[in-house]
Amino acid sequence: MRDAYVVGAGQSDFGSFPGESYRSLFRTAFEHTLEGTAVEPGDVDEAIVGTLGVGGRQLGLPGPAVTEHVGLHGVPTTRVENACAASGYAVRQGVQAIRSGMADLVLAGGVEVMTDVSAEAVRYWLGVSGETEWERLSGTTFAGVYAQMASAHMREHGTTVDQLSHVAVKNHANGAKNPHAQLGFECSLADASAAPTVADPLTLYHCCPTTDGAATVLLASEDAIDRFTDARVRVAGVGAGSDRVGLFQRDTYSGVPAARRAAGTAYDRAGAGPGDLDFAEVHDCFAIAELMAYEDIGLCERGEAGQYIASGATRPDGETAVNTSGGLKSKGHPIGATGAGQVVEAFDQLTGAAGDRQLDAPEVGLTHNVGGSGGAAVVHLFERDHDWADVSDGEVVA
Template identity: 70%
Template sequence: MRDAYVIGAGQSAFGSFPEETYLTLFDSAFDRTLDSVDGELSPDQIEEAYIGTLGVGGRQIGLSGPAVTEHIGLHGIPTTRVENACASSGYAFRQAVAAVRSGMVDVALAGGYEVMNDTSADQTKWWLGVSGQTEWERTSGTTFSGVYAQMASAHMEEYGTTIEDLSRAAVKNHANGAQNPKAHLGFECTLDDALNAPTVADPLNLYHCCPTTDGASAVLVASEDVARDVSDTLVRVVGAGASSDSVGLFQRDSLTSIPASVRAGEDAYEQANVEPKDLDFAEVHDCFAIAELLAYEDLGFCDRGEAGRLLREGVTDPDGALPTNTSGGLKSKGHPIGATGTGQIVEAFEQFQGTANVQVDEPNYGLTHNVGGSGGGVTVHLFERVGSAA
C-alpha cells in the first residue's frame, strides 16, 4: 500500500445562501482547493471523485455526484456519490485515500455539499431526522436534537456533567469561529448567553445546537510522487479509521458513548502508530455540544466523565494542550451535512500549511472526527506533517 497525501483543500463560505445552488457552492470550493495547491496541478490530473451529500430537500438525488464533477469541468472521470448522513464526505475522503493507496489512481478528489435553507423548517427537520432510525425514532416523533438531548441527560446523570460544561464548548467554538471568515455563525458568545438561551430539547438549548447550513468543501488526495511535485509541505494521511453501528440510539447498550467513534479512533491510532497524547490539534464532530464532550472521551483525550474538566481547564482552547475545533466546529462554522467531513480536513490542511485563522504552533499530528447521525457511521482520520517536499 502506498502513502496518500493531502495536496489541496478548500471550502465555500458556510451559511444561508438563497441565491446559490449545490453546483455553484461546489464550484467555489473546488476553485479554492486548486488555489491551495502549492505548485501547478491541472484538473486533468484528477482521475476519480467521491462526492458526499445527504440530499436535503430532494434536489438532484440521482447522479448528483456526476452532476457536480461535470459542472466543474472534470469530464468523464468516474464519480461516486457517498451517503452516510453527516459523515458522508468523511467516508468520501476515506474512499479517495483508499484509491490512492491502492495504486488505482494518483490523484483523487473528495468533497461534499449540502443546501439546507431552501426548504421549510418542517421539511428540513424531516430531512435531518432521516439520519436516525426511521420507524422508532423519526416517524415516532423523535427529533435529531431530541436524540442528542437523551445522550446529554444520560451523561449528566452518570457523570455529573453540567449545563455549564456544555455551554463552555459553545463559547470556545464561537470564539474560534468569530475569527473564521467562512463561518456561518461567526460571532462570539458569552457563557451567560450560552447558559440562558431558549430550550430546544431539554437539556439542550439554542447555543448547544449547530445551525442548518449551505456549503461545500473539497480535498485533493495524491500519491507521494505527485505530492512531492506540487507541495512545499507534505501532509500525509497516516490513519483512516471507520466504523458503523446501530442507527437508532435506542438499539445501543449505552447513551454516554458512541461506540463507532471508539472503534474508528482505535483503528486510526493503530494505523498511524500514534496515541491521543501525540496530537497537536483536533476537529471533532460537535453537531450538539454533548457530541463534542462524547468525542473527547471516545477518542481517548480524557477518561470517561472527564470531558467537562477539559473544557473548564482550557485544555481544548487554542492555547491549550489539545486545541479542538479551531475552525469554530459545526457549532459556529456550520454544518452543511454532506460538506462537513471534508470541511474538517480543510481546517487540518490549513493548520499544517500555517494558514489557519486560529493557528496552532507548528503542528505535527492532527485528527478529524466525523459522525453520521447519532453514531451509525463514523470516520476518524489522522494526519502528519512530514516536512518539506524538497
Template identity: 70%
Template sequence: MRDAYVVGAGQTAFGAFPRESYRSLFATAVERALASVDGLDRGDVDEAVVGTLGVGGRQIGLSGPAVTEHAGLSVPTTRVENACAASGYAVRNAVQAVKSGMADVVLAGGYEVMTDLSGDAAKYWLGVSGETEWERLTGTTFAGTYAQMAGAYAEAYDATVDDLSRAAVKNHANAAKNPHAHLGFECSLDDASGAATVADPLTLYHCCPTSDGAAAVLVASEEVAAEFDDTARVAGVGAASDRVGLFERESYTSIPASEDAAATAYEMAGVGPGDVDLAEVHDCFAIAELLAYEDLGFCERGEAPELLREGVTDADGDLPVNVSGGLKAKGHPIGATGAGQIVELWKQLTGRAGDRQVADANLGLAHNVGGSGGAAVVTLLEGGA
C-alpha cells in the same frame, strides 16, 4: 501500499445561501482546492468521490456526476451517503483509491444546500438519518436524540448545563476568527446557558445551525506529493458502523463507532491519543463534543467537562479542539462537514490558518459522525514539520 497525501484543499463559506445552487457551491470549492496547489489542474484528477445527504430531494440520482461535470471534471465519480459523515467517508474512499494504486490524484468533497427549505421540511430531511420507524416516525428530532444523550451523561457524571455551554463558548470564540464560519461571533457562558431550551437540557447555543456549503480535498500519491511543498500525509484512517437507532445501543454516554474508528486510525498511524496536536471533532450538539473527547481517548470517561473547565481544548490549550469553530459555529452543511474538517487540518498543518493558526502542530485528527452514531470516520493527518 503506498502513502496518500492531502496536497490541496478549499471550501466555500458555510452559511445561509438559499439562492445558490449546490452545483455552483461545489464548483467554487473545487476551484479553491485546485488554486491552493501551484502546478495541479483538472486534467491531473483521475476520479472523484463526493458526499451529500441530498437535502430537499434535488437530483437524488447521479448527483455526483452532476456536480463534478459542473466543476469541469470529466472523471469517474462516486457519490457517498452516510448522513453527516458522508464526505468524511468520501475522503477515506479517496485515500483507499490512492493507496491501492488505482489512482494518483483523487478529488474528495461534499456539498449541501439546506436553507432553501421551510423549517418543517428541513426538520424532516435532518430526521432521515435517524432510525426511521422507532425514532423519526414517532416524532423524535435530532435535538431530542442528543438531548437524551446529554441527560444520560449529566446523570452519570454530574455534568451541568454550564459544562455543555463551555464547548459552545469556546467554539464561537474560534469561529470569530474564521472568515468561512456561519456563526462567526462570540458568546458568553450566560448567553449559552440562559438561551431558550430546544430539547432539555440543550439550549439554542448547544445546537449547530442549518448551513449551506461545500468543501473539496485533493488526495494524491507520494510520487505526486513529492512535487509540492505544502502537503500532509494521511497517517491513519479508520471507519466503523453501529446501530442507527440510539435506543438500540447499550449506552447513551458514548458512541462506539467513534471509539472503533479511532482505534483503527491510531493503529494504522502507530500513534495514540496523546500524540494528537489538534483535532476537529463532530460537535453537532455540545454533548457530542464531550463524548468525542472520551471516545477518542483524550480523557477518561466522565472527565470531558474538566478538559473544558481547565482550558485544555482552547485554541491556546494543550490540545486545541475545533479551532475552526466546529459544527457548532463554523456550520454544518451535512455533506460538506467531513471534508471541511480535512480542509481545516490541512491549513493548520501547512501554516495557512491565519489568525487561528495553532503553533507547532504536526498531527491533526478529524472526527466525523453520521446521525447519532450509526457511522463514524476518523482521519489522522501528519504535517511536514
C-alpha cells in the same frame, strides 16, 4: 500499500446563500482547493462526493452532477452517503482509491443545501438520517436524540449545563476568527446556558445551525505528490466504524462506540495515540457530541469531558486545541460538506494557512466525523511531512 497525501483543501463560505446552488458552492470549494497547487482539473483520476441529497434537488447522481460542473465529466465519480459523515467517508474512500493503485490524484468532498427549504423539509432531511421506525416516525428529532445522550451523560457522570455551554463559548470564540464561519460571533457562558431550550437539557447555543456549503480535498499518492505541491500533509491513519442506527439499540447512550472504534483503528494504523495530537476537529453537532468525542478519541477518561473542557485544555492555547475552525457549532454544518470541511481546517493548520486561528507549528491533527447519532463514524490522522520553511500561508515558497 502506498501512502496518501493531502495536496490541497478548500471550502466555500458556510452559511445561508439563497443566490447559490449546490453546484456553484461545490465549484467555489474546488477553486479554493486548487489554489497554491500545480493541479489542473485534467489531472484528477477519480472523484468522490459526499451528500445527503442536496436538499432533494438531485437525489440520484448528485456526484456526477457536481463534478460535471467543475469540468470533471468523464472522471469516475461516486457519491457516498453516511448522513453527517458523508464526506468524511468520501475522504476515506479517496485514501483507499490511492492506496489501491487505481488512482494517483483524487478529489473527495461534499456539499449540502439546507437553508432554502421549509423547516418541515429540514426536519425530514435530518430525520431520515436517524432511525426510521422508532425515532423519526415516533416524532423524535435529532436534537431530541442528542438531548437523551446529554441527559445520560449528566446522570452518569455529573456533567452540567455550564460544561455543555463551554463548548459553545470556545467554538464561537474560534469561529469568530474564521472568515468562512456561518455564526462568526462570540458568546458568553451566560448567553449559552440561559438561551431558550431546544430539547432539554440542550439550549439554542448547544445546537449547530442549518447550513449551505461545500468543501473539497485533493489527495495524491506518494508517487505523484511532488508533481503537485511541496506542502506535504500525510494521511497517517484512517479508521471507520458503524453501529446500530437507532440510539435505543446501542450499548450506551453516553458515548459513540462507532467513533471509539474508528479512532482506535486510526491510531493503530498511524502508530500514534491521543497524546500525539496537537489539535482535533470533532463533530460538535450538539455540545454533548463534542464532550463525548473527547472521551471517544481519548483526550480524557470516560466521564471526565465536562471537567476537561472547563479546564481550558481544548482552547487554542490548551493541551489539545479542539475545533479551531469554530466547529459545526459556529462554522456551520452543511451535512454532506462537514467531514471534508474538517480536513480543510486540518490542512490549513498543518500548512500555516489558518490565519488568525493558526496554531504554533502543529505536527499532528485528527478529524472526527459522525453520521446520524453514531450509526457511522470516521476518523483521520494527518501529519505534517514538510519543513515549515517550504510553506507560508498555505502557499509553497520553495
